[in-house]
Structure formats: structure tokens, C-alpha cells
Amino acid sequence: MFIKLTTRLIVNAHNLNNEASVGTFTDIRRIKLVNSNGEVKEVVAVSGNMLKHYHFLYTKRILESLGYDKFCDHCKREEAFRLDEKDTRVIPGKGELEDYVESEKRIISQCAIEDIHGYLSPTRLPIKRDSRVRFSWLVPVEDQEEALTTALHNRVIKVIPVKQTAEESEKKAEAEEKEIEEKLEERVKGMAIFYKQYASGIYSFSASIDAKRIGMSDYTLKPIEELGHDEISLRKLASIKSLVPLITGEAGASMSRALPIVQPLEILIMASEYPGLPNLVSAYYSEYKDANLKLINAARNLTDKTIHLLVAPKEAFPEFKDIKGIEFKGLGSLAEAIVELAKLLESSI
Numbered sequence: 001m002f003i004k005l006t007t008r009l010i011v012n013a014h015n016l017n018n019e020a021s022v023g024t025f026t027d028i029r030r031i032k033l034v035n036s037n038g039e040v041k042e043v044v045a046v047s048g049n050m051l052k053h054y055h056f057l058y059t060k061r062i063l064e065s066l067g068y069d070k071f072c073d074h075c076k077r078e079e080a081f082r083l084d085e086k087d088t089r090v091i092p093g094k095g096e097l098e099d100y101v102e103s104e105k106r107i108i109s110q111c112a113i114e115d116i117h118g119y120l121s122p123t124r125l126p127i128k129r130d131s132r133v134r135f136s137w138l139v140p141v142e143d144q145e146e147a148l149t150t151a152l153h154n155r156v157i158k159v160i161p162v163k164q165t166a167e168e169s170e171k172k173a174e175a176e177e178k179e180i181e182e183k184l185e186e187r188v189k190g191m192a193i194f195y196k197q198y199a200s201g202i203y204s205f206s207a208s209i210d211a212k213r214i215g216m217s218d219y220t221l222k223p224i225e226e227l228g229h230d231e232i233s234l235r236k237l238a239s240i241k242s243l244v245p246l247i248t249g250e251a252g253a254s255m256s257r258a259l260p261i262v263q264p265l266e267i268l269i270m271a272s273e274y275p276g277l278p279n280l281v282s283a284y285y286s287e288y289k290d291a292n293l294k295l296i297n298a299a300r301n302l303t304d305k306t307i308h309l310l311v312a313p314k315e316a317f318p319e320f321k322d323i324k325g326i327e328f329k330g331l332g333s334l335a336e337a338i339v340e341l342a343k344l345l346e347s348s349i
Contacts, residue, residue, distance in 0.1 A: 001348050003240075003341065005269040006206040006283040006292075007247055007334065008141060012261035013149075013198050016138075016252025017046040028148075028197040035142040036285055044146060044199040046138035046252055051205060053080060054251035055133055056117050058242035063112055068234060072111040083107070083121040092124040101219045103127055108215070109226040112235050116214055132214050133239060136206040136282065138251075143286035146201030153196060198258060202265065204283035207243070211236045211345055212273065233349045240342045247334050264334035268292060268317065269310040269341055273348065274303035293319060300325040308344055312337040 017029040031045045057078055060071060074081045083090060089106035093099030103125055108115045118131035140146040215223050215232030223232060245251070249262035268280060268289075278299055281291040300307055300323070307326050311317040314330025321328045331337045 001211045001271050001273055001345050002275055002277045003209040003211060003269065003271045003345075004206075004277055004280045005208075005243075005267060006204065006280045006288065007267040008202060008204045008265040008283045009247060009249070010201075010261075010263040010265060011138075011203045011249060012200040013258060014200070014249075014252070014260040015196055015198050015254035015258045016260065017044075017050055028199060031137065031139070033139060033142075033284075036287070041142075043140050044148065044201075045140075046203075046205075048135035048137050048205075050253075051135040051138060051207075051246060051251050052117065052131070052133065055135070055239075055242050055246060056080060056113055058245045058250070059116060059238045060113055062238045062241050063234065066234065066238075068112065070110060070112055072107075072114060075111055075113040080117070083119055083123075085123040087121065087124070090121050090124045090127065095125065097219065099125055100127055101217065104129065104217055104219060105224055105226060108217075108224050112238075115235060116239050129218060132210045134208045138203050138205040139284055140199075140201040141204050141284055141286065144202045146199055149198045149200075150195055151198060152193065196254070196258075206280060206282045208279060209239060210275075211239060212275070214239060229349075233346070236345060236349065237342055240338065240345055243338050243341075244335055247338070266316050267310075267312050267334045267337050268320075269337060270296065270299070270307060271310070271341065271344060272303065272305055272307045274305040274307070276302060277307070289317065289319075293323070296320075296323055296326065310337045310340055310344075 015028060028044055029047070030042050032040055032042050034040055060075060060078065089110060090103045091099045104127065107119060114129065116132050118129045120128040214236050215227050217224055247264050247267065249260035266283065270277060270280060278295060281288045281295060285291065296309065309320060309323070309326050309328045310331060311320055312331040312334050314332065317330065321330065329340060331340055
């Protein structure tokens, strides 16, 4: 099954993508976007690389929770790296087709994440696998203003007072006063005042998941026999279920002290066995619903395979239930839509 989705979320007080630090000031990443009117605007954004990384983390953790442990050493440590030049799964052959097929089989059968998220081996044998999962940037929607705040922080330490007695000599009192001043100065430095920026707004992102190609060879275009049907199905379902943390704000930097205050708003999902399914018009655009109505009406004429359409909340998409030739289902929440997508995928495997 091939899956396309686009979604909107309220994300408040977030610092999900730090750009760089200058002294005690940490900047937040910005990029320039062009809206429907051709106007250029600089906005706070979270990279698709960040979303993809956290999708990898939660796919791996969901699989682990099910007792599954086929991961390479880097993925076990939740690190996304190119294949090491000493990786024995890659055959240092002459570049014959058999070398590529055998290397791919070894890599995919031994690591679920490299199957789903791809890999690159620039040495031994130049071999790569395209990711089955793709993400846009998380950006504020074009018809809303976002809010930026610069906050002052300091680290908290204990201050231990230096006691003095009335009986001590004046000389000793002066010495102790100097000692107090020095200790206070040290502790003020230890509090380490620093500045960070935070953003709030209505944000959107889009994703595309080729679940049909998980567990499949790029060379033979057949499932990897060493995996088997059940294992491939497990990987596919984990790649869908790991979308839930993303739509609830678990994706980015500074979550330990600035976990985003998130409210999922809307999601539109299209799924089909047809490999040429178009990407949905991003929820970034203010008119994305009307644009997707036209797109989906056109897409249903591309194939005789069933096209499924899932939306949430259903009251936000009243016109979509009337599209002819589409299997439509409206859900109450975004999480329910992801769960329904997983059920749909499971029934098609």
C-alpha cells in the first residue's frame, strides 16, 4: 500500500530545531517560504530530517516493544549513519549484479530500519537504498501569524551562607566579608544565564510512505525471502504506528524542557495499492482542502485500484465524503485516523 498524508497541528512554546549558538544566545531555525500570492516570508521551521529521525526512533522502539531485535549496531544506538567501510554485510566485489543483490539481502534482512529508512554505502561497494518514508518540513501555515518569544533562563544552584559571630574581631569580619563576596560572585557565574527562542503557531507537514516496498528488493522487485511475510508485515505496521508520536509533538530538540504544547487539528490521508498515487497538496496552503478535492477527483481516474480516503476530524472535511469512486471514512481524531490506517494496511497485507 502507498500512503500520502498532510496534517495541521497547533504547536505552542516549541524550540524543536535549534540553528546555532552565539555566546549565551541560542537561535531557532528559520527558512524562507513563498505563499500562494508569491510573497516571500521568513518563518520558524523544523526540518524533514528531524521528523524522519524521530520516525526512525519510534519505529525502532515500537518493534522492540514487540520483542523484535533485528537492527544494525548504529540503529540499535538510534544513530543514523552511512554504512561503515568495515561493514561485512557489503560484499567488496567487482560491482556485478549478484554483489548488489546479495549485499542488499544481507543489509535488509539484518536491519529493519535500513529497510524502511534506506542506507548508503560509499565504500567497498557503492550501494544505496531509497527511503520508503519521506517527510516535508514542519512549517507554519500561510494564513496564520506565528509568535516568537526570547526567554531568559538560568541554572539553579544552592547558595550556602557563610556564618559570622559577633565575637569575632573586626579584621576577621572584613576577611569573611571579602570571602562572602567572592563566593557569591562564583555562584552567580555558576548560574549561567542564557537566552533561547521559542515559537508558537499552527503548523503543517506532509509525508509519503511506500509501505508496499518495505521488505522488497530494489533489484529483483520481490520480497526478501529471508524475512518472510509475517516479519515484513510487522515492519510495515510499525512504520505506520510511529506516526502517532509525530502528530502529538514528539519530534525535535529541547523536548526535555520545552515539550511542545500540541493540539492536533486536521489530517487528510490517501492510500492505495496504486504506485503512482500523487502527493497531497500540503496543509500549509490555506486552500488545501479545495485543491485536494480536485486532486483526488482526478486521481480516481488514474487507476482501477481502490483509493482509500481517511480524514479527521470528519466535520472538518464535509465535502470529501461525496467523492464518487473513493472509499471514504471520517474519524473523530488524528490518532484514530492513524489507527484506522494501520488496520487498513493490515487487512491488505
